[in-house]
Amino acid sequence: MRMTEKGRKRTGIPRKFEHLIFRWLLRAVVVSGVSWMMTACNVGSNEFTMGSEFIDGGSTLTMIDTFQIKMSTVLIDSLNTSNTGTALIGHYVDPNLGTVTATSYFELGIPTSFSESSDNVYDSTVVILRYNGYYYGDTTRWQTITVHPIAERLNGNEWDNGIYNNRNTPYSSEVLGSVHFLKRTAVSDSLVIPIRDTLGKDFFTRMNEGDDDYMTSSSSLVNYFHGLAIVPDTTESNVVYGFKADATNLVMRVYYHRPNANGDGQDDYYADFPYTSVDPAYNRIEDDRSQTLLKSLVTQKEDLSSTSTDGETFVQCGTGLLTKMRFPSLNDIQLINKQGVIMKAELEFSPVANTYDPQALPDSLILIETNKINAPVSTLTSSDGTTLHLSPSSDELYNENTKFSVDITDYIQNAFSDGLYNTENGLLISWGTTQYLNRLDGLVIQADQKAENGPKLKIYYMTF
Amino acid sequence: MKLKNHILISLILTLFTISANGQITSSPYSMFGAGTIEAPGFGTNQAMGGAGIALPSGTFLNSLNPASYSGIDSLSFLYEFGAFMKYTNYNSSGSNQDRIDGNFNYIAFGFRVNSWWASSLGIIPYSSVGYTIDTQGTIEGTRTTYNRNFTGSGGINKFYIANAFHLTKNLSIGVNTSFLFGSINQVETGSDNLSLSDYTVTTKKYIRNLYADFGLQYAIEKGKNRYSLGLTYGPEVNLVASYNLTLVYNSTTYPLTYSTDQKYLMPGQYGVGLSFQRGYRFSVALDYTLSKWSSASFNNSDIRTQDNSRYSLGLDYTPRTSLIDRGFKKMHYRLGGFYTGSYMIIDNQPINSMGMTFGIGIPLRNNRSMLNISLEGGQTGTTNNNLIRERYMKIHFNFTLNDVWFQKRKYN
Structure with missing residues (x-):
């Protein structure tokens, strides 16, 4: 072999040089190869759009809105309307909801200051009420309200010291004062009712003479005088007003004077006997639905189905009317696929056209979990724990398709936590508690699922 | 190299190989089944178009046929380690996308136990998954x-222990017992949904299966010429997957279960190969492999x-005429080609693959080890019916370390 090699005539590069080139080439290949791998692994992780037709994700998202919703009107038989800060006074006839009459009861306390003097001379007495801005009804109609003395102490309930909207506290037929008025919206911020001097003079005299039995504290005064009932007339008026019920804004004011120090005139004084709540103050809400579709609804345990109220259901503040929704076919979702996940549940309902003023729709309805006997169990909250509020939305251009829509995913998911949803349970549609107790607004809800604006439960469901 | 170094390097490379699992492909076709089935064989086979069922192990480890290991000579400890870089161009409906992938992908050892028995063990990829797909979904109803984004990753690796036995001078048989392991993963992200928040569905299917396949080689030597026939058989097996399916939505994790069994079919496989070798200078190998994919189903209409x-088909040639030759003359030059018919018919279109390979083997210092570099150019799929054609160029680096073992050097 060696001989052959030796004998061969080399014409190209010398062998030693060839070897050198080879060594360097080898090193270059190894170094560049390794460094390429180190730096270039998975370069180009740009998104890939090819192949999208064939991808089998395994998951399917479906929206199901064919769940049956049973709607009914229910009645909370009594509402604690004591010490709400609002005095509701008025009378209104609603074609759907019937007649409602609101009477306000409250006590008077002693004045914070009174300048006693044997020179004091009584002048006059008024009750001053300040509007809180709320009204329900026709503000263009004149109305009359009268002031009466309450006939007995406003005793609260034994268990919660509250007084409920259906309590009829007797008051004397004696009229202490009355006013016939029309609220001029822009200018009137208060309503002043002249009071008979017999009451005013009696209070003035006792204060001026330092009556130790009754004028030492509000608690002692309410033993002597049980408070005022402010009563609307029920023939003429067709509006209910809200007034601020607190010691600053609701007072019986007694005017008096005495000669001034120079003896050339008089100084005028007044003393405010303010709203007080030694016993609960409250609004009595009387309703008469005997002329409406709701006339058969009298107890809390019953459901008045929308099928017997022309496919509509009702909500009314102050009177205890609420709409109840039940979902009898909700368990069907488990028939589709036990593996499914309820991603989102959205509840939609609409007010019945021409029953509402688009500018005055409630802007914060709430939903309350309820059961077979219509007990309010708990208010639905959003994920951050705050109360879930529903506000209306509508197509702005035509003001059509006004609806309330709310995410009730948590409620629906929790409803299945015990396996099956209890179809006796449901949701009550209400105004927020404060509004519900301080207003008389009503809402007529489309309950017919076949109607275009009928109620809907949309469930977004993911299956695998 | 000392035994201690062997073990250390082996350990490091094994860890690399295992941790690299799942990053070795990017192909939309890998969304189907267990992913893209990896081309078999180490560096030398890959440079020869993947052929070599009838070739013996000896200067390299031939993983195409477990019977081949009986060719390892008694003093050798063979050691294969490979990595690759792959540039792919995807074409579908006139649009193009590019990608570069690369990774370490196998490690294996082989040695002779005694005169009639040789063994090999290693970790090699069986399949790999890698895709990212953006698409649009519609809420039914x-x-x-x-937007739906799907990201697939993972793959199945094979840890094997192969044993080859000389039955007669001409006949050897081999059995390859392996443990298949890995996971096929998919992450689906739904976003920009007007009705819903974003969600993520993560599927991890874990595969742990034992498997065995078999091989036979029959060789006749006439002078410097060696004629050989190789046969291989792998039975069909269902790879049963345990899985983990979760939905994450609004920070809540929902564990879920599939309604159907999750399994992948590893098809029955029959291979036959012929080879001719003339000393160390020349070898040619021709293989035919049939995979019985018709019994598999991808749950996709x-x-x-x-x-x-x-x-x-592959060729290996070295001009080396003498042990003391140096440089280019000592290098091995390899050439090959392959054609793989489709096992998937998508929209009535077969997804065929074909490619050409070219490689060089560069002897390293001790003359027995070799650095193999091969270049493979090929294509998979078609642009018909809006399908995807992948054209790629792959560079494959492989070290075949052949260490003399069980021998004390004698110095005079």
């Missing part, structure tokens, strides 16, 4: 659309399966 055939 609505007209609401949303667009896809049919069929049995597929793979044909491969």
